[in-house]
Amino acid sequence: MSQYKPLEIEEKWQERWEKEKPFAAKDNDNRPKMFLAEMFPYPSGAGLHVGHVRNFSIVDCLARFYTQQGMNVLRPFGYDTFGLPAENYAIKTGISPQEVTKTNIDNFRKQAKRLGYAIDWDREINTSDPEYYKWTQWCFLQLFKKGLAYQAESYQWWCPVDQTVLANEQVENGHCWRCGTEVEKKKMKQWFFKITAYADELLEEIDSLDWPEKIKTMQKNWIGRSEGAELDFAVDGSDEKVRVFTTRPDTLFGATFLVLAPEHPLIEKLTTEKVAKKMQKYCSDAIKKSEIERQENKEKTGVFTGSYAINPLNGKKIPIWVADYVLSGYGTGAIMAVPAHDERDYEFAQKFDLEIIKVIEKPDDVADDDACYHGEGELVNSGDFNGMQSAEAREKIVKWLKKEQIGERKVTYRMRDWLISRQRYWGCPIPIAYDKNGEAHAIPEDQLPVLLPKIDDYKPDSSGRSALAKCDEFLKVTIDGEEMTRETDTLDGYACSSWYLWRYTDPHNAKEAWNKEKVNYWAPTDVYCGGDHAVAHLLYVRFWCKFFADEGYLDFREPIKKLLYNGYINAPDGKKMSKSKGNVIDPLDVISSGYGADTLRTYELFIGPYDQDAAWSTEAIGGVYRFLNRCYTLTFDKEYIKEDTNLIIRNKTIKKVTEDMYRNYFNTAVAAMMEFVNELYKNGASAEDLKTLARLLKPFAPHLACEMLEKLDADDEWPKWDEAALVADEVEMVVQVNGKLRARIMIAADDAEDQAKMEELALADSRVKTYTDGKTIVKKIVIPKNRLVNIVVK
RNA sequence: GCCCGAGUGGCGGAAUUGGUAUACGCGGCGGACUUAAAAUCCGCUUCCCUUACCGGAUUAUGAGUUCGAGUCUCAUCUCGGGCACCA
Numbered sequence: 001m002s003q004y005k006p007l008e009i010e011e012k013w014q015e016r017w018e019k020e021k022p023f024a025a026k027d028n029d030n031r032p033k034m035f036l037a038e039m040f041p042y043p044s045g046a047g048l049h050v051g052h053v054r055n056f057s058i059v060d061c062l063a064r065f066y067t068q069q070g071m072n073v074l075r076p077f078g079y080d081t082f083g084l085p086a087e088n089y090a091i092k093t094g095i096s097p098q099e100v101t102k103t104n105i106d107n108f109r110k111q112a113k114r115l116g117y118a119i120d121w122d123r124e125i126n127t128s129d130p131e132y133y134k135w136t137q138w139c140f141l142q143l144f145k146k147g148l149a150y151q152a153e154s155y156q157w158w159c160p161v162d163q164t165v166l167a168n169e170q171v172e173n174g175h176c177w178r179c180g181t182e183v184e185k186k187k188m189k190q191w192f193f194k195i196t197a198y199a200d201e202l203l204e205e206i207d208s209l210d211w212p213e214k215i216k217t218m219q220k221n222w223i224g225r226s227e228g229a230e231l232d233f234a235v236d237g238s239d240e241k242v243r244v245f246t247t248r249p250d251t252l253f254g255a256t257f258l259v260l261a262p263e264h265p266l267i268e269k270l271t272t273e274k275v276a277k278k279m280q281k282y283c284s285d286a287i288k289k290s291e292i293e294r295q296e297n298k299e300k301t302g303v304f305t306g307s308y309a310i311n312p313l314n315g316k317k318i319p320i321w322v323a324d325y326v327l328s329g330y331g332t333g334a335i336m337a338v339p340a341h342d343e344r345d346y347e348f349a350q351k352f353d354l355e356i357i358k359v360i361e362k363p364d365d366v367a368d369d370d371a372c373y374h375g376e377g378e379l380v381n382s383g384d385f386n387g388m389q390s391a392e393a394r395e396k397i398v399k400w401l402k403k404e405q406i407g408e409r410k411v412t413y414r415m416r417d418w419l420i421s422r423q424r425y426w427g428c429p430i431p432i433a434y435d436k437n438g439e440a441h442a443i444p445e446d447q448l449p450v451l452l453p454k455i456d457d458y459k460p461d462s463s464g465r466s467a468l469a470k471c472d473e474f475l476k477v478t479i480d481g482e483e484m485t486r487e488t489d490t491l492d493g494y495a496c497s498s499w500y501l502w503r504y505t506d507p508h509n510a511k512e513a514w515n516k517e518k519v520n521y522w523a524p525t526d527v528y529c530g531g532d533h534a535v536a537h538l539l540y541v542r543f544w545c546k547f548f549a550d551e552g553y554l555d556f557r558e559p560i561k562k563l564l565y566n567g568y569i570n571a572p573d574g575k576k577m578s579k580s581k582g583n584v585i586d587p588l589d590v591i592s593s594g595y596g597a598d599t600l601r602t603y604e605l606f607i608g609p610y611d612q613d614a615a616w617s618t619e620a621i622g623g624v625y626r627f628l629n630r631c632y633t634l635t636f637d638k639e640y641i642k643e644d645t646n647l648i649i650r651n652k653t654i655k656k657v658t659e660d661m662y663r664n665y666f667n668t669a670v671a672a673m674m675e676f677v678n679e680l681y682k683n684g685a686s687a688e689d690l691k692t693l694a695r696l697l698k699p700f701a702p703h704l705a706c707e708m709l710e711k712l713d714a715d716d717e718w719p720k721w722d723e724a725a726l727v728a729d730e731v732e733m734v735v736q737v738n739g740k741l742r743a744r745i746m747i748a749a750d751d752a753e754d755q756a757k758m759e760e761l762a763l764a765d766s767r768v769k770t771y772t773d774g775k776t777i778v779k780k781i782v783i784p785k786n787r788l789v790n791i792v793v794k
Numbered sequence: 795g796c797c798c799g800a801g802u803g804g805c806g807g808a809a810u811u812g813g814u815a816u817a818c819g820c821g822g823c824g825g826a827c828u829u830a831a832a833a834u835c836c837g838c839u840u841c842c843c844u845u846a847c848c849g850g851a852u853u854a855u856g857a858g859u860u861c862g863a864g865u866c867u868c869a870u871c872u873c874g875g876g877c878a879c880c881a
Contacts, residue, residue, distance in 0.1 A: 010836045053852065173878095217798055218876060224879075244880060260879090330880045337881085343795095344879055414880055534876085606819075608807060610798095613874090620806065629834090659810080661819070671818035678818090681835085734814045739862045741814060781861050786813050792861050 004632035006596025010703040014116055023063075023118040025074040027518055033074065034066040035522045037501060039530030039537070040078040043104035044085060048111045049577070050569045050616065051531065053587045054604045058566055058666065059529050060117045061605060064699040065661050067118070070719040073618075075118055076504040078125035079105050082133075083177050083493045084162060087426035090458050097426045098454065101128055111588060115597045116702050123507045127428070127496035132503065134449035135513035136496050137431040139544070141442050142551060144432075148194040149420075151440060155263065155287070155328070156419060163460035164423040165190055167492060168416055169222075169536035185287065188464060191421035191430060191489065194709035195543045199223055199413045201557075203541055211563040212611065215534045222535045224414025229398045231407025232331060233258055233309035236317055240269060242309055245331030245412055248338065249401070250393040252313050253382040254359035255336035256349070258320045259302065262286035263328035271322055272306030279303050279322065286324040289372035300325060300348045312406050313397070314383060323348060331412050339372065346372040357381055360390065418540065420492045422602040425458045425467040427490025433477050434485050441479055443486075449653050450486070466490060494537055498544040501525050501559060513553075520555045529564040538563070564664060567613040573617045585616050599625045604759070605666035605700060624670075628704055630677050631693060634685045635708045641684035647725050649679045650692055654721040657696045666700075673697060687712055692719050735762040736790040737771040755782045 017023070036060045041052055081100075086097040086104075105126060112119065125132055141723045143149040157166040159176040166190060203223045206216045226249035235242060238669075242258055260267060262283040271279045282303045304322030309320050325344055325504035326335055339349035339356040349356050359381050362373040375437050376390035381440035385393045401407030421430060429450040431443035443450055453474045458467050468474055468488040499513065505522040506514040524545075538560075545559040570576055571583035578584065590600050603624040608614040653676040660669035673696055680689055691714040698716055709716055731752050735743040743765050751757045759782050762768055768791070775793040782789050 214798065214875075221797075221877060224877095224880065228881085244881085248881080300879090325879045325881095327880060335881050342881065344881075347879095412880080606806095612807095614806075617820065618805065620820045626834090627819085633834090663810075665810090667806095668818080671808075674818055732814085736814085736862075739860095744814075750795095779861055781813090783813060788813055788862095790813080792863055 002636040004629045004704075005637075006598055006704070007592070007594065007626070010114075010116060010596050010598065011708045012203055013703045013706050014113060017116070018113070021120075021122070023073075023075065023120050024122060025076075025120050026072055027520075027521065029072040031072040032072060033522060034063075034071045034527075035074045035525050036063050036066075036507075036527045037076060037504065037525055039528070039533065040080050040497070040500065041108065041365070042080045042083060042099070042518060043108040045089070045100070045104055046579070047107050048115075048587055050585050050587050050590075050604065051577075053115065053600060054607075054610075055529055055566055056112065056115065056117055056603045058564060058610055058664075059527070059602050060115075060119075060601070061528055061666060061667065061699040062661070062664075063093065063118050064702060064705070068695065068698060070274065070717075071459050073118075074123075074504065075120060076123040076125070076507070077112065077117075077119045077121070078500060078504070079108065079127065080125075080497050080500075081105070081126055081128040082427045082490075082496055083428070084424065084426070087424060087458055090426070096454065096482075097458070098128075101126075102136065114588065114591065115601065123504055125503055127493070127500065127505050128426075128452075130449045130451055131510070133428040133452075133496065133649065135219060135503065136428045136491065136499070137443070137448050137450060138445060138513055139499055139548075140491065140495065140603055141431055141445060141448075143193060143547065144442055146547075146551070148197060148547065149191060150194065151189055151191055152417075153189040155184045155185045155187050156190055156515065156634055158188075159183050162424070163462060163464075165419060165421065167419045167494070167536070169418075169494075169539075170492075180277060186464075190419055192417040193420050193495075193543070195418045195539070196413060196415060196544050197457070198546050199225070199415055200411075201546055202539065205542075205558055209558065209563070210561055212565045215538065215563065215565055219533045219539055222415055222539065226412045226414075228412065229394075229401065229407050230410040231312065231336075231401050233312065233318075233336065235270065235320070235506050236308040236310055238269075238307070242264060242266060242270075242334050243332045244334045244336045245410060246336055248341070248390075248394070249397045249407075250376075250385075250388075250390045250677060251338040251341050251359050252336070252397055253379075253385070254340045254357045255311055255318065256339060256355040257318050257337045258309050259326045259335050259337050259348070259500055259727050260305075260320065260322045261326040261328035261333040261343075262322055262324050264322070264333050267305065267322055270305040270307040275303060275306050279305065283322065289324070300344070300351050302348065302352065304352075306544040312401070312404070315572060321348075321352070327352070330414065341372055343372055343374065352765065407645055418492075418494075418543075421487075421489035422492055423464055423466045423488075424490055425455065425460070426491060428452070429468070430487045430489055430491055434487070435477055435482060439784040440487075441484060444479065445478070447477075447479075452490075494540050497537055498540045499548075501528075501541065501549075502554070516553065516555075519553075523554070524556045524558060527562045527564060528560040529566060531566045531568060533596055535566075539709075564610065566610050567608075569607070570613060570615045572618060577616075582675065590621070595625050596703070598704045599628055602670060602700045606670040608667055610664060610666055627670075627674050627677060628701055630681065631697060631701075631708065632704060634677065634680055635690050635694070635711055640687050640690070642686070644686055644688060645698050646683055646686065646689050648728055649676055650689055650722075651721040651725040654692060654696065654719045655726070658718070658721070661699070669696075670700060673700075695719050698766070731787055733758060733761065733787045733789065735768050736788065737768060738792055739790060742771055743767040752784060752787050755784060758782050758784065758787075760787055 013114050038055045063073050067073045081101045086100050089100055090097045157171050159166055159181055161179050161181040171183055176183055203225055206219055226247050229249045230245050232241040232243050246349050302321045305320045307320045308317045311318055334427040337345035339345040340358045341360055361378045361380050363377050379385045379388050386447050398409055402474055429452055431450045432440050434440055453471050455471050466488045477484050477486050502514045502519045502523055506518045509515055541559045546557050548554045549557045591597050603621045653672050656672040657669045691712050694705045694708035695716055727749055729749055730746050731749050733745045733747045745765055747761055759780055772793055
């Protein structure tokens, strides 16, 4: 009697892997390469959760599969350690972020090892390690040198609790992504990366990516490319001009007023004395108002400046208004309002009783009952352009504007530049210093890294500067003999994770961020797996990849070939797991309760399609344990049969599991192995059956599979199936009458190749005859591939 | 409001190009082993009618294309996700 004891088996193999390092990737190798990675975790104090386990297990399953297929696999691991949680914890407890991070990493590493992942541990990276962030700073300087890292003063998202600015991507529904506080707008001088310089390429190349449609659509929407025109409206009785952006130059004749955003710089000049006070109050209120308030109250508000502009096409005088429904950060911060064909302008015109002129005739075949038709059609009330279709009119009008030098074709993006400075301590210092005149200078590369000093008081304040501002030794720096003051902002953590995939290919390089030869051998990453950061991180890595390709450091322009976006694992009640709800399943508890890591890993891959959310089931995991137990029993506690009687199911299983691995259907791969095992229980298993089983099982339950392979004295080479062995002597033929299944007949395999024979056998069957007797056969359809006959009778 | 995605047993889900719907697992029921329980093993388990056989219905709803539809088309409903005054 031998019993499956997962905890003992797993300890044995993990010790062996620790000693023998079988997962080390080789930089120079003739085998085809395969670079896989999960989105590296933020090592929280709570340790691994079941979501990590699902994410890491998918990558591990593929890494082991490709290794068994004879590929040279790189499967590294690392930690994304800068960020607010560690710093906030430090403020609360007095334990330094450095210390907390070290403790958490040690715990994460221990737990990941307990799960038996095939990680090349010699390539471990940590973004808050000076050896790493030295090169993050180097990356920053390359962008700075090319003008793609710049400073600008404007209104920014500010989190009043975290006391720092945030990137657009970090504001979710008007709230801080970290602490959930409603964000404010604050006018500040900040650092930006010019991601918009790559907007077109980032958009165009999305279609070529092997990524989920969902993510691709989100990125497209985020970039938000709009084609249109920019044009000037002269201000009546003044030299000033108001420049507007529009996607519909064909509606220019219908522009009956202009609207400026409350932040617009011309407001003061255009506002007449009579309304100056009112205007000032309106604008300052609007700017102060949080974005949430602006969104919630969609009732249109606005103030007339008292000035008029001239519609360049028809010379008409139109009023200039200020309203907060126009956004300062998009286009030119001013619009031409066409109330007849834009819902928002229509609402505004209705409320303030402004002129509405129809200039587009709705085609008869378009069903649209809206008060204002916003589609395309034939132009009316548009002078020389009457009778043209929108598309033609657009072109002609823009051409005219260009000729008159008052406008031109223009492409605008919703995406803004990436705000990267943070007024917090626990981040990568920005390698910049200021001279006496406040001019920014790069810290020379030979002075990198700019070390983050150890301090006692991490607390941010409302000064708009990080805690580093209080550290005198840090502030002083000499560059080329000149005394300067260091930048005290730190980098957004997303900057640290925008290049880590390339560092994996050369993690210990002290002379450069990565070696060109190595990075171009391994990267781009073949498979990247994660369940978060659809627009932020996944857009930023693409941006940096294009930039470093332009600079000659990379030979590829897209960093990630295939993206697997895995779903969440929810609590048994279907709700999100959270400490406060007390419904958290701790994966380490599941392991130590006796199930072991193999059961946990296999269960999380079996739970459902990897890209769908799934609810944890405390009962269902027992089913996976029983399956592994049966694998063990077959190998260690049952007599092997001598005859090779399971040829068909064995080959079928190899084929199914192999094909499922290639299409990432992990759940059905496990189901196929379960079927195989059930069959072996019925028929008895040969040594060959069990070798096959262990080899197929290894990516899922590596410890048990190794134990089985050791007992069977077998290697782990991925098995191949024999197509010829899949066919039995006798096969089942299905007969339908009028599309309804009426009989299943066993026929010789040879007969199933012969349409006439199939038809003859089908018609001869007594059950079929019951349905065909006395009726006329209209049609007979024979599909040998499906072993199916359909007889149509009347 | 707009843009995606999805609706299959009591539950998680399977069905790869239009061809046997409900694989696999959970739960449930029955049995074997056991003094007993657990563990393990075997069998049944979409619904309706039926002791059983036979039969009928069924992939959110309604229509359509087809010899044949979970799969394709159209409409409707429901749920999930994303964006949300972007001119």
